[in-house]
Amino acid sequence: MTTASSDILWLTPAARARLQEELDAITRPGAPTMPTVERRVHELKDLLRRSEVSSKPDDGLVEPGMVVSIRLDGDEEETVFLLAQREIAAVDLDIEVYSPTSPLGTAIIGSYPGEAFSYVSPVGATVRGSVISATPYIPS
Structure with a gap:
């Protein structure tokens, strides 16, 4: 699945790692499966799917990152x-x-x-x- 550039979410490496750790914690075997947790799982998967962790060029253009x-x-x-x-x-x-x-x-x-x-x-x-x-x- 491709992601439109307007949907790309720029994250720092630490922020992406924190989101991945949260997803791993709430999807581990034995973790609660309440509707609020399931919504958060979908939200985290979407954020991670759209995330971009990269250095931006030093060209003066205002953009995320x-x-x-x-x-x-x-x-x-x-x-x-x-x-x-x-x-x-x-x-x-x-x-x-x-x-x-x-x-x-x-x-x-x-x-x-x-x-x-x-x-x-x-x-x-x-x-x-x-x-x-x-x-x-x-x-x-």
């Missing part, structure tokens, strides 16, 4: 975060994780440094800013 620096209009300081699925947030990272499916994430994916972006926040305000940099995440 990149450490992104942005500046919102009116702010003096940059905001720096890893653009990745929230599932990796459970892994001890020394950086904030923002989802590529969030309003900000969808606004900046495909951008390069120097490009402006805007999105409508959940409260209805238009937020504007610019991409400062995008570099590959390197696990420590």
Whole structure:
């Protein structure tokens, strides 16, 4: 089965290992088979099937797996975060994780440094800013 690029889930090696360990634990012989556990098994299998663990090229393109620096209009300081699925947030990272499916994430994916972006926040305000940099995440 092929996976559309929009369905690919970028994960750190540690996050993928954690998800695999969870799946192994709840599918071992003798593990409970309640409906909630069965749903989680299907969810984990789907996440792992769609997962990609790879280094991203250092080309400045904003995409999942990149450490992104942005500046919102009116702010003096940059905001720096890893653009990745929230599932990796459970892994001890020394950086904030923002989802590529969030309003900000969808606004900046495909951008390069120097490009402006805007999105409508959940409260209805238009937020504007610019991409400062995008570099590959390197696990420590």
